[in-house]
Amino acid sequence: MSPDHIQLLVTGGTFDKEYNELTGELFFKSTHLPDMLHLGRCRLDITIETLMMIDSLEMTAADRQLILDRCRQSPARRIVITHGTDSMEDTAAVLGQGIVDKTIVLTGAMVPYQFGSSDGMFNLGTALAFVQSLPSGVYVAMNGRCFPWRSVRKNRELGVFESVVDGVNPNTG
Amino acid sequence: MSPDHIQLLVTGGTFDKEYNELTGELFFKSTHLPDMLHLGRCRLDITIETLMMIDSLEMTAADRQLILDRCRQSPARRIVITHGTDSMEDTAAVLGQGIVDKTIVLTGAMVPYQFGSSDGMFNLGTALAFVQSLPSGVYVAMNGRCFPWRSVRKNRELGVFESVVDGVNPNTG
Amino acid sequence: MSPDHIQLLVTGGTFDKEYNELTGELFFKSTHLPDMLHLGRCRLDITIETLMMIDSLEMTAADRQLILDRCRQSPARRIVITHGTDSMEDTAAVLGQGIVDKTIVLTGAMVPYQFGSSDGMFNLGTALAFVQSLPSGVYVAMNGRCFPWRSVRKNRELGVFESVVDGVNPNTG
Amino acid sequence: MSPDHIQLLVTGGTFDKEYNELTGELFFKSTHLPDMLHLGRCRLDITIETLMMIDSLEMTAADRQLILDRCRQSPARRIVITHGTDSMEDTAAVLGQGIVDKTIVLTGAMVPYQFGSSDGMFNLGTALAFVQSLPSGVYVAMNGRCFPWRSVRKNRELGVFESVVDGVNPNTG
Numbered sequence: 001m002s003p004d005h006i007q008l009l010v011t012g013g014t015f016d017k018e019y020n021e022l023t024g025e026l027f028f029k030s031t032h033l034p035d036m037l038h039l040g041r042c043r044l045d046i047t048i049e050t051l052m053m054i055d056s057l058e059m060t061a062a063d064r065q066l067i068l069d070r071c072r073q074s075p076a077r078r079i080v081i082t083h084g085t086d087s088m089e090d091t092a093a094v095l096g097q098g099i100v101d102k103t104i105v106l107t108g109a110m111v112p113y114q115f116g117s118s119d120g121m122f123n124l125g126t127a128l129a130f131v132q133s134l135p136s137g138v139y140v141a142m143n144g145r146c147f148p149w150r151s152v153r154k155n156r157e158l159g160v161f162e163s164v165v166d167g168v169n170p171n172t173g
Numbered sequence: 174m175s176p177d178h179i180q181l182l183v184t185g186g187t188f189d190k191e192y193n194e195l196t197g198e199l200f201f202k203s204t205h206l207p208d209m210l211h212l213g214r215c216r217l218d219i220t221i222e223t224l225m226m227i228d229s230l231e232m233t234a235a236d237r238q239l240i241l242d243r244c245r246q247s248p249a250r251r252i253v254i255t256h257g258t259d260s261m262e263d264t265a266a267v268l269g270q271g272i273v274d275k276t277i278v279l280t281g282a283m284v285p286y287q288f289g290s291s292d293g294m295f296n297l298g299t300a301l302a303f304v305q306s307l308p309s310g311v312y313v314a315m316n317g318r319c320f321p322w323r324s325v326r327k328n329r330e331l332g333v334f335e336s337v338v339d340g341v342n343p344n345t346g
Numbered sequence: 347m348s349p350d351h352i353q354l355l356v357t358g359g360t361f362d363k364e365y366n367e368l369t370g371e372l373f374f375k376s377t378h379l380p381d382m383l384h385l386g387r388c389r390l391d392i393t394i395e396t397l398m399m400i401d402s403l404e405m406t407a408a409d410r411q412l413i414l415d416r417c418r419q420s421p422a423r424r425i426v427i428t429h430g431t432d433s434m435e436d437t438a439a440v441l442g443q444g445i446v447d448k449t450i451v452l453t454g455a456m457v458p459y460q461f462g463s464s465d466g467m468f469n470l471g472t473a474l475a476f477v478q479s480l481p482s483g484v485y486v487a488m489n490g491r492c493f494p495w496r497s498v499r500k501n502r503e504l505g506v507f508e509s510v511v512d513g514v515n516p517n518t519g
Numbered sequence: 520m521s522p523d524h525i526q527l528l529v530t531g532g533t534f535d536k537e538y539n540e541l542t543g544e545l546f547f548k549s550t551h552l553p554d555m556l557h558l559g560r561c562r563l564d565i566t567i568e569t570l571m572m573i574d575s576l577e578m579t580a581a582d583r584q585l586i587l588d589r590c591r592q593s594p595a596r597r598i599v600i601t602h603g604t605d606s607m608e609d610t611a612a613v614l615g616q617g618i619v620d621k622t623i624v625l626t627g628a629m630v631p632y633q634f635g636s637s638d639g640m641f642n643l644g645t646a647l648a649f650v651q652s653l654p655s656g657v658y659v660a661m662n663g664r665c666f667p668w669r670s671v672r673k674n675r676e677l678g679v680f681e682s683v684v685d686g687v688n689p690n691t692g
Binding site for chain 3: 523548555559560561562563629637638640641642643644645646647648649651652653660661662663664665678679680
């Protein structure tokens with residue numbers, strides 16, 4: 001295995017939601033990550049594995065333990081995880097407390113790829129770049145920025161990620 | 174000005190080409206970079222400046238000198254340049270020989286953004302991530318990868334960028 | 347008013363649903379019909395009026411009476427109505443029993459226009475063509491076909507519209 | 520063969536142009552019409568045949584004779600032809616002078632389908648509706664309108680089709 005090898009773990013999230021035209025509801029079928037890498041003309045050495053396909057609001061402690069175990073077992077030193085945005089910071093905290101010798105970047109999307117999401121392709125690009133260039137640690141890549149796991153929070157009113165210091169936003173709190 | 178400030182210099186290239194439905198030809202109007210950053214939900218502190226809107230096959234030594242001058246004059250320590258892919262390595266070489274104290278990343282696209290290009294959003298994401306995380310130097314970000322200016326070449330047969338050592342591809346040459 | 351004048355009445359339906367990226371739910375904001383006519387390079391003499399923005403499963407008898415009244419009052423002899431697909435045949439029946447001297451075509455979409463729906467543009471094209479070329483009557487235009495109001499049914503399993511004779515599908519019943 | 524059977528003849532035109540990302544030029548590969556009918560959820564009984572894949576500026580008298588012959592030979596009484604817009608009126612005239620017992624509708628697009636063309640789907644919808652509902656004759660369907668072959672002209676300045684009487688626009692000439 002090349003030292004440049006990147007493991008891409010799929011957990012679902014808005015990234016991979018689809019529209020069921022018979023019911024008018026959103027659902028998961030299979031991941032679009034291979035299509036996205038193809039359209040991005042990506043030439044990195046990437047292995048994709050789907051761990052689960054769920055909304056991150058429904059992610060349990062057992063699901064997070066599974067993600068942690070899979071990150072530890074992976075031979076790759078660089079790992080990108082696609083994840084729903086609503087509890088991305090929680091999974092990042094579990095990984096940050098459990099792994100110190102790998103570079104792990106979580107990313108997601110605000111709009112499903114199937115709906116012409118432009119933020120999905122953009123975020124995937126940032127995540128793959130950060131995972132190649134940052135030292136060991138667990139990070140969240142959203143909105144063009146990269147946050148260490150200890151200092152990130154999703155602002156649900158604005159739908160953006162922002163920095164916090166010990167759980168407090170230095171700008172507002 | 175924030176130390177995180179990023180200067181985005183636009184020079185044209187496939188990124189910004191449009192289809193003229195009266196003539197059936199491709200042409201340049203104005204840059205789509207602001208739209209692309211908006212759709213990517215990008216929250217970085219970025220200033221966009223359009224230096225020129227040309228096909229990189231038509232770029233002259235004077236054009237490259239203008240780009241070099243503008244990079245030097247910019248107060249930003251981190252600069253992303255959108256550029257046609259056909260002579261991206263040449264402009265990178267001019268900048269690499271002329272600037273040592275800034276991080277500069279050139280990127281482009283294989284398909285115009287207006288034609289539903291997915292590689293444009295992906296490449297823009299990688300360029301903005303690499304420019305934040307890499308040390309001073311001049312780089313080309315394409316295909317998910319980042320190449321130092323001395324060791325990059327566009328493979329015109331495949332339409333991808335690849336590593337070269339002193340102008341020789343270590344895999345093929 | 348030109349005799350070629352077409353009235354376009356908007357009632358909502360999948361056509362105009364949008365994705366709320368803060369909640370992950372579908373909702374109505376405003377109609378995309380003007381954008382769609384613009385992208386279709388449509389040069390017909392059309393007036394657009396939004397009567398309501400609702401899911402057709404929630405459409406009441408009072409809503410249908412409002413649509414009927416508005417069709418009667420309109421000076422236009424040719425009317426297209428955008429409508430959710432789930433109860434399109436019911437509204438068509440109310441109009442068919444109440445109006446005999448106008449050409450009225452109902453149409454809709456299986457996928458929201460915002461999600462890159464191709465059937466919305468296609469269906470809108472067929473509806474505007476049928477309304478110009480068919481004699482007085484009330485019709486449903488879906489799947490490239492045009493059904494008189496007395497002989498149409500949505501097949502919910504397949505998500506397509508089909509012909510029925512007195513409520514019975516001649517192929518299956 | 521069903522009396523509702525529609526023959527779709529493909530001749531190329533902007534409809535089917537693609538972007539060659541290696542050369543930056545537009546070219547023809549294969550037709551997108553099957554994809555377009557699929558995305559439009561079209562349920563008509565249609566047979567697609569590709570006669571040629573050319574820019575209509577390059578269409579010769581021999582090409583037009585081939586189209587005429589194929590229309591005559593087809594068992595279908597209803598025929599849609601996709602065609603470049605620049606000489607659509609010329610082919611329509613050849614067909615109009617040569618065939619009187621079929622309904623033939625020519626249509627095209629101002630923007631390639633591959634570039635996210637919305638007018639292609641819209642125009643295809645109008646053409647398929649007009650061909651089902653109009654009496655025998657040869658027509659051009661563009662801009663939501665349907666023009667008999669004797670009274671149509673492409674306005675190259677505006678990129679739209681307009682009515683002419685004996686070659687004179689009644690509005691401007």
